[in-house]
Amino acid sequence: MRKLKFQYLFLVGAVAALAWSCNKELDQPPVSQLHDSDVTTIDSLRSQYYSTTTPFIIEDSLLSIYVTVTMDEVEGNIYKNLYVQDATGPANIRLTSSSDYKVGDSLRISLFGVEISDYNGVFQINNVDPDKNIVKQASGKEILPTPMSFAHISAADEGKLIIIENVQFTYDQLGNTYADAITQSSENRYLEDCEGNSLYIRTSGFADFAGTELPSGNGSITCIVSVFGSDIQLLVRSESEVNMSGARCPGQLVVKDFEDNSMTSGGWSVVQVTGTDTWETGSFGGSVLTVISNYDGSTNNACESWLISPSLDLSNSTGSTLSFMNTQRYGGDDLEVLISTDYTGTGDPNGATWNALPATLDTDGSSWDLVPSGLVDLSGYLVANVHIAFKYTGTDSDGKTWELDDIIITG
Amino acid sequence: MLNTYLRLGLIAPFFFAFNSHSQVERNEEVDDSLETNTPVFITSLEDLDNNNTAGSNNSSGLLQASRDVYAATAGFNFSAARFRIRGYQSDMSVNMINGMPMYDMESGWAQWYKWGGLNDVTRYSETKAWLSSNPYHFGGIGGYANIDARASARREGTRISYALTNRAYNHRLMASYATGMQSNGWAFAFTVSGRYAYEGYVEGTSYEAFSYYAAAEKKVNDQHSLNFAVLGAPTTRGRASISIQEAYDLAGNNYYNSNWGYQTLADGTRIKRNARLQKSHLPVLIFNHDYKISKDKKLSTGVSFSFGSNGKTALNWYDAADPRPDYYKNLPSYYYGINDVANAAVAENNWASVDGRQLNWDQFYFANTKNTFAQENANGIIGNTVTGNRAKYIVENQRNNQMVGGLNSVFSHTIGNINLTHGIIYQLQRNHSFKTMDDLLGADFWVDVDQFAEQDFLDPNAAQNDVDTPNKIIENGDVFGWNYYIFNSKTELFNQAEFSLGKFDFYGALNLSHKAFWREGLYRNGRFLDNSFGKSDVNLFFNYAVKAGATYNISGRQFVSVNGAVMTQAPFSRSAYVSARTRDFTAPNLENEFIYTGDVNYLIRYPKLKMRLTYYYTERKNVLWSRSFYHDEYRSFVNYVMEGVDYLNHGLEFGIDGNIYGGLSANAVVAFGEYIYNSRPTASIYRDNSAEVIARDKVIYLQNFKVGGMPQTAASLGLKYSGKKYWFAGVNFNYFGDIYLDPNPDRRTEEAVANYVESDPQYQETIAQTQLNTDQDAFLNNAYNVSLFAGKSFKISNYFLNINVNINNLTNNRRFVTGGFEQLRYDSQDINRFPPRVGYLYGLNYFVMATLRF
Known part of the structure; x- marks a missing residue:
């Protein structure tokens, strides 16, 4: 019996000694704890800054924000900066050096030593060292736009x-x-x-x-x-x-850019009322446009030529516009920009009723730079059969040269 | 961001310059222990003989390894998983030949490679795996092994064996002949052995080894006999690497070896060439005088001498990119980490082909023939200009030649029932460290300058490794780089008493020793003009060690024993000299280690049932720990030294071996240990090629971290059948647990986590310790192996033939990570960027041997 007792005592003692020693905690180097009061938000920094709009440097060694990267440097559109967001808002982070952080990385940014300011209106956390101030917490946490x-x-x-x-x-x-x-x-x-x-x-x-x-x-x-x-x-x-x-905006019914060197593609037509000078395509500076002039090199010839759009159905539209690029030189009548709701689509347009549209026409006779017409409101014409026309008129004594391009009618 | 990697910036391309050394030795030991332990299981004619000659009349012999199922299982079944009994490294036990300690005095490591392959001589060494009495020497707390190399100790007759295996080598042929003690008083014994593999288990490894043993003994009269023995093993081995998981995955092979590559010979054939060869030949000569003064008095005196050459080759390069395929900048992960997808694809493409993921020798040769250079003032001669192809890549041989002499005299006598032993042992060792040019790879010369110092110092002398011969032109075979001696001398006085009192057996021993080491520089280094050349101060240490044990014989079949030891141990010179390659500079506080240990054992020994249960407890305190690494930015070794490292090793050992029925027996072994770091050491980091101290006295928060690289838990279940006609067969199932990565101390510092707060994930990622084989979905987390062994003996007239087979890892489990270490380089922002280097258990491997004895 005595022997057996010893045997058990020994076993129990040995197991106990080992059990006592197991599960010892691993040593840990000292580390700072982050308390709730050490965590701030972008919105709070933003309000603090915009209350005076005076840049300031943060001297609290623990103050941090937790953010998620919304734009990184990987594709090179920005360099040495990141855009981030937290629950309270976005900020631009200006880095002291380029970083490998990616969209969706969740970061703790220690604000110690950084500057809060703006750059031409962009609110920024400036002078952030990606190695020292930024600690990645996780990745793949992308924020939805x-x-x-x-x-x-x-x-x-x-x-x-x-x-x-x-x-x-x-x-x-x-x-x-x-x-x-x-x-x-x-x-x-x-x-x-x-x-x-x-x-x-x-x-x-x-x-x-x-x-x-x-x-x-x-x-x-x-x-x-x-x-x-x-x-x-x-x-x-x-x-x-x-x-x-x-498909581009459904109301954008007509685009005429003349790049196909055709005057009539897309249902456009040219109606010659007087003379022989007419709308033609021409290439200038790599772009094809349409041009008309009644000057034959020595003299002007009387001329009336209409460039007319196909019939447009604007009846389902809630708002329609016209825009085009134009330029002119020399003396003569201005181009007329007209709209009709009763033109049949063929024959002399002078038989139909045309109203003038208030497009902005080029007034600089010294250059060939195309200028935009501005968005010409067509909301007074939201019916089924609408034609838009550019009417050129020249006389035996004068006449301008007009160029048009990129005629866009939206609906 | 890149700077973060260099928080410490250490990288280990020449990974663990010193540690790899021990790794190799460890592998060697594993190889040998697989073989030397094989006979433990042999129930054959030979085994019966063996049992007759073994044994001791002392009851502590109960624990003798060859009889202890625990020690046998640890040696045979656990060693492939790098199991260490009680978690001790080889510096905790002592190997001896004829009672003369044989270990590297510089490091304390065992040196099996001095006599590798001589299994006929070493297999019956007297071995104790733990603390006990020792008739030769105080020994270590991890026990001892003594090889009796006397000619008369060899069995008379001839023994020829051939082994076929797929481990480190493929073939081994061994022949032994011994005369036994002849009537003329002479005995002679000889063994020769050869081991060879064109390619071992791991691709690109090779093995070419020859070993020899010769002994002569003259019995002058009944009192005096004289013995002389010589042992040696000229060996060249192509080494395996240990790499990161990414490399294994890319190569599709967990045994990927980065050390080799193809080289195209002049005739167009392509051969596999390994850059990291181990070449050693360190013969041991030993002379003994045994004097039986009287029936109860004996004096054994020995003189030993060992010397020779030992070196490891490695690639080096000048003005060229790091050519090693698993260098981090050659791996896709590096480029993915910096969002460089294009280069990542290039690296991935490289790794997809064998040529791309191995060394490119042809490119080295090509580069070396296209680099014309005129070295002015060559060899320090003004106006001497040497023009030729300066080597960009070389193979250098880092030598550590040894010369060691020993003298021992042990007097033992018996007074009544008291055995007394007194011994004196003196040893002096000189380690000569230097580099030689192994192969210029087609170039004309190499210039012996430090590449980094060339750019970093204004003084042109600073770049000179040997300022007395500046701009030294190095050709094949020349010495360069560093060149110094380390001397170690040790004197020991040893006293032991053993006696019995009633049912108690006692022993006690005291050892007093004096150790000295010093450095002698043979080069005056340009960066360290004042302390690189000549003899340094001598570092002196005095040490004591006491041990005692008692065995209580409860019933004749049951025993209880206790053992204990307390000792101090001098630091080893290899750790003490922080930067021995360049200068005399030791760690600032060289102090003795303090070790105490004890164990309690309960044993049952019935004829058909043997059992042992042990609890052991060991503390080793104030250890000096150093590692030397190659740092790619400094182009220099960097030395990392921790002082005040304490270890605690304790645990349970259980072994039971019982006969079930007839020839069938079963055994079970459990090792349940805990090996931990038990202090907060301080670390200093020194650069090798400048006086810069990168960090000083950093606190390392290492308390309770597990010592890595070995299983702390292991268990084995075995069955064995012994047939009546001299045959046997058995199987063991082995399981391993609690294997950890050895921690990189620098990650456990305040500096490493300075930018973090506790809640940051990087904090725990940086400091936490990684446990290996934690795949819960895998059977036993993959951490198991199955081994099989069988043998049969035949007697044909006067010839004995033994056939032995053992198969390890029968299930070909190739997913068991047996160990690894964290790289010293780390990026605490992304700890996976520099992943650990790990090693896997070999898949199915075998060892088949036929022995003919007559």
Whole structure:
């Protein structure tokens, strides 16, 4: 018995000794604790700054914000900065050096030593050392963009990640690239919605997609709202977030850009009432447009020539506009921009009723620079059979040369 | 951001310059222990003989390894998983030949490679795996092994064996002949052995080794006998690397070896060439005089001498990119980390082909023949211009030649029932460290300058590794780089008493020792004009060690024993010299280690049932820990030194071996240990090629971290059948647990986590310790293996033939990570960027041996 007791005592003792020693906690180097009072928000910093608009430096060694990256440097459209958001709002983070942080990274930014200020209206947390001030907490926590429309975007949205649906690059921008990748200079490219509101995106020449051609369709764009002084600028994070492959605005009934070297394509017609000088296509500076002149090199000839649109059905439209580019030189009658609701589509237009439209015509007779007509409101003509005409008149003694391009009628 | 990586900035391309050394030795040991332990299981004619000759009349012999199922299982079944008994490294036990300690005095490590392959001589070494009495020497707390190399200790006759295996080598042929003690008083014994593999288990590894043993003994009369023995093993091995998981995954092979590549010979054939060869030949000569003064008095005296060459080759390069395929900048992950997808694809494409993921020798040769250079004032001779192709890539041989002499005299006598032993041991060792040019790879010369110092110092002398011969032109075979001696001398006085009292057996021993080490520089280094050349101050240490044990014989079948030891131990010179390659500079506080240990054992020994249960507890305090790494930005080694490292090792050992029925027996072994760091050491970091101190006395928060690289838990279940006609077969199932990555101390510092608050994920990621084999979905987390062994003996007239087979990892489990370590380089923002280097258990491997004895 005595032996057995010893045996058990020994076993129990040995197991107990080992059990006692197990689960010892691993040593830990001293580390700061972050209390609730050490965590602030972007909104709080923003209000603090805009209360006086005086830059200040944070000296609290623990003060931190928790944010999520909404725009990174990976595609090069921004450099040495990040856009971030927390639950209270967005901010631009200006870095002392380039970083590897990516969209969706959740970060703790220690504010020790950073400057709170703005840059031409962009609220920024400046002088942030990506190695020392930023601690990544997690990745893949992407924030969804807020849906917005052009009509509602204001400077108050500065820094926000937004998505805008049903927009397109303005017609005159098509064929351009996002920026000038060759000289690596930034460019502004105009976007419009179907209501005619427009804003521009600004893209760095260093962006990976700077040399990519703008999409011609209509669709959505995800971007960051930025400002430059009083201008609102939109920043594209990645070309893949510009999804404009849909049909352009449904009301945009007619686009005549003459690039096909045809006067009559798309149902357009030219009606010669007087003389032989008529609307023709011509190529200037790489772009094809239409031109008319009654000067034959030695003398002017009497002339009346109409460029007439196809019949437009504006009866379902809630608002329609006309825009075009134009330029003129020399002396003579101005071009007339006319609209009719009773023209049959063939024959002498003078038999129909035409009203003049208040388009802005070129007044600078010393240059061939095309000027925009402005958006000419057609809302008084929302009926089924609408024709728009450009009437050129010349006499034996004088006559201008007119050039037109990019005639766009929206509905 | 990139700067973050360099919080410490250490990288280990020449990974663990010193640690890899021990790794190799460890592998060597594993290889050998697999073999030396094989006979443990042999129930054959030979085994019966063996049992007759073994044994001791002292009851502590109960614990003798060859009889202890725990020690046998640890040696045979656990060693492939890097299991260490009680978590001790080889510096805690002592290997001896004829009672003369044989270890590297510079590091304390065992040196099996001196006599590798001589299994006929070493297999029956007297081994104790833990603390006990020791008739030769105080020994270590991890026990001892003594090889009796006397000619008369060899079995008379001839023994020829051939082994076929797929481990480190493929073939081993061994022949032994011994005369036994002849009537003329002479005995002679010889063994020769050869081991060879064109390619071992790991691709690109190779093995070419020859070993020899010769001994002569003259029995002068009944009192005096004289013995002489010589052992040696000229060996060249192509080494395996240990890499990161990404490299294994890219190569599709958990045994990927970055050390080799193809080289195209002049005739167009392509051969596999390994850049990291280990070449050693360190013969041991030993002379003994055994004097039986009287029936109860004996004096054994020995003189030993060992010397020779030992080196490891490695690539080096000048004005060229790091060519090693698993260098971090050659891996796709590096480029993904910096969002460089194009280069990541290039790296991935490289890794997709064998040529791309191995060394490109042809490119080295090509680059070396296109680099014409005129070295002015060559070899320090003004106006001497040497023009030719300066090497961009070379293979250098980092040598550590040894010369060691020993003298021991042990007097033992018996007074009544008291055995007394007194011994004196003196050893002097000189380690000569230097580099030689192994292969210029087609170039004409290499210039012996420090690449970094060339750019960093205004003084042109600073770049000179040997300022007395500046701009030294190095050709094949020349010495360069560094060149110094480290001397170690040790004198020990050893006293032991063993006696019995009623049902108790006792022993006690005291050892007093004096150790000295010093450095002698043979080069005056341009960066360290004042302390690189000549003899340094001598560092002196006095140490004591006491041990005692008692065994209580409860019933003749049951025993209880306790053992304990307390000792101090001098630091090893390899750790003490922080930057021995360039200068005499030691860690600032060289202090003795303090070790105490004890165990309590309960044993049952019935004829058909044997059991042992042990609890042990060991503290080793104030250890000096150093690692040397290659740092790619400094183009220099960097030395990381921790002082005041304490270890605590304790645990349970259980082994039971019982006969079930007839020839069938079963055994079970459990090792349940805890090996931890038990202090907060301080660390200092020194650069090798400048006097810069990168950090001083950083506190390392290492308390309770697990010592990595070995299982802390292991268990084995075995069955064995012994047939009546001299055959046997058995199977063991082994499980391992609690294997951790050895922690990088620098990650456990306040500086490493300075930018973090407790809630940041990086804080825990940086400091937490990684446990290996934690895949819950895998069977036993993959941490198991199955081994099989069988043998049969035949007697044909006077010839004995033994066939032995053992198969390890029968299920070909290739997913068991047996160990690894964290890289010293880290990025605490993304701790996975510099992942640990890990090693896997070999898949199915076998060892088949046929032995003919007559």
